[in-house]
Amino acid sequence: MEINNVAEVVEECVEKNGNALIPVLQDIQSYYNYLPEEIFDEVSQKLNIPLIDVYGVATFYKSFSLTPKGKYIITVCLGTACHVRGGQRIAERIARELGIEPGETTPDMNFTLETVNCLGACALGPVVVVDGEYHGQMTIQKSISLLNECRNELEREEENDSSKS
Numbered sequence: 001m002e003i004n005n006v007a008e009v010v011e012e013c014v015e016k017n018g019n020a021l022i023p024v025l026q027d028i029q030s031y032y033n034y035l036p037e038e039i040f041d042e043v044s045q046k047l048n049i050p051l052i053d054v055y056g057v058a059t060f061y062k063s064f065s066l067t068p069k070g071k072y073i074i075t076v077c078l079g080t081a082c083h084v085r086g087g088q089r090i091a092e093r094i095a096r097e098l099g100i101e102p103g104e105t106t107p108d109m110n111f112t113l114e115t116v117n118c119l120g121a122c123a124l125g126p127v128v129v130v131d132g133e134y135h136g137q138m139t140i141q142k143s144i145s146l147l148n149e150c151r152n153e154l155e156r157e158e159e160n161d162s163s164k165s
């Protein structure tokens with residue numbers, strides 16, 4: 001994947017967040033969907049923070065990713081409350097449906113599947129999060145419907161793109 005506008009993106013994120021490394025990295029990640037290797041030198045120079053410290057923070061926090069993620073990030077909770085209500089079966093079914101394992105991204109870069117140990121919404125369990133949106137009391141059927149909604153959205157985007165070109 002080609003990474004464009006590194007200097008501009010980093011500049012914009014630094015202007016917005018000042019010298020605060022974590023918010024700068026968070027904004028860069030929202031732009032690219034992950035932290036590409038190309039940004040590290042630029043961030044280090046702009047914030048005047050040693051490169052090793054920028055890497056240190058980016059690799060310390062689980063919320064940062066150094067590998068590209070899909071357009072849709074699907075997170076299935078496997079914490080105890082969700083697990084006993086079927087979270088594991090939901091995760092397995094989504095994995096099968098997408099043809100990937102948790103932690104992986106589909107080759108078309110459309111979906112990343114993740115699992116976590118608690119999302120702090122145990123009363124709603126089992127919980128599945130799609131791009132930051134929480135969906136509670138999930139079932140296998142509901143999670144397949146969610147996937148299909150994402151797929152429909154992707155199809156619409158493709159149609160729009162091809163009608164523009």
Ligand code: FES
Nearest residue numbers: 077079082119121
């Ligand atoms: S165990 Fe799933 S939200 Fe807490």
